[in-house]
């Protein structure tokens with residue numbers, strides 16, 4: 001799939017030291033390019049993606065393309081891309097690592113009310129609960145494009161055992177909807193959509209698109 005990437009993506013690909021990071025990045029590019037290729041009736045390598053970072057100009061920012069909003073996320077063995085024709089979306093998947101120190105991570109990413117809620121979970125269940133909080137918050141800041149420049153302690157979301165919703169964030173005052181996605185028992189995943197109104201999420205396995213080779217070979 002590497003021959004479907006553009007020059008900026010090639011530069012990113014070869015710069016990764018670890019094979020698994022290369023693979024995750026490459027798959028994110030391939031899914032985005034192949035889905036957009038089918039949508040635009042173009043070969044994947046002809047799809048124009050702009051990854052320019054608004055801060056430094058390097059190609060590591062939120063992926064943009066004309067006529068589609070998208071968001072890429074990868075963690076562990078999972079790579080996911082969200083698409084919407086007009087509304088900004090933010091997707092975050094994270095592998096649940098039972099060894100993380102959820103209480104320490106909470107001090108830099110959870111609000112006081114969320115930290116108190118987390119403390120109600122048994123220590124063995126805390127990594128999963130923390131990761132649910134984390135993916136919900138990251139989905140929101142990825143939808144707006146703030147990314148980790150936002151203070152996650154100020155993005156207050158519902159408790160992990162409650163339906164996902166943003167309860168408070170003064171950094172953004174437009175509409176936002178949040179949903180948890182099913183990603184298997186080892187992962188947490190959330191999707192944020194910057195619009196009000198009815199929301200239907202279709203989750204589609206990208207494996208057939210990848211294993212079938214490019215849909216549009218010249």
Ligand SMILES: CC(C)(COP(=O)(O)OP(=O)(O)OC[C@H]1O[C@@H](n2cnc3c(N)ncnc32)[C@H](O)[C@@H]1OP(=O)(O)O)[C@@H](O)C(=O)NCCC(=O)NCCS
Pocket residue numbers: 025028029053055056060061062063071072073074075091092093138141142143144145146147148149
């Ligand atoms: C975006 C960000 C939250 C991703 O976190 P992560 O959990 O490590 O990684 P994920 O796999 O979930 O997401 C990675 C994807 O986020 C996307 N992304 C990068 N910056 C983004 C932003 N500001 N908003 C939304 N999405 C962004 C990219 O598409 C990236 O995928 P790629 O591999 O195709 O480049 C984090 O990397 C970030 O905030 N980066 C920008 C902050 C920063 O330092 N900016 C200044 C740099 S000069």
Ligand SMILES: [Zn+2]
Pocket residue numbers: 053054055056057058060
């Ligand atoms: Zn940058």
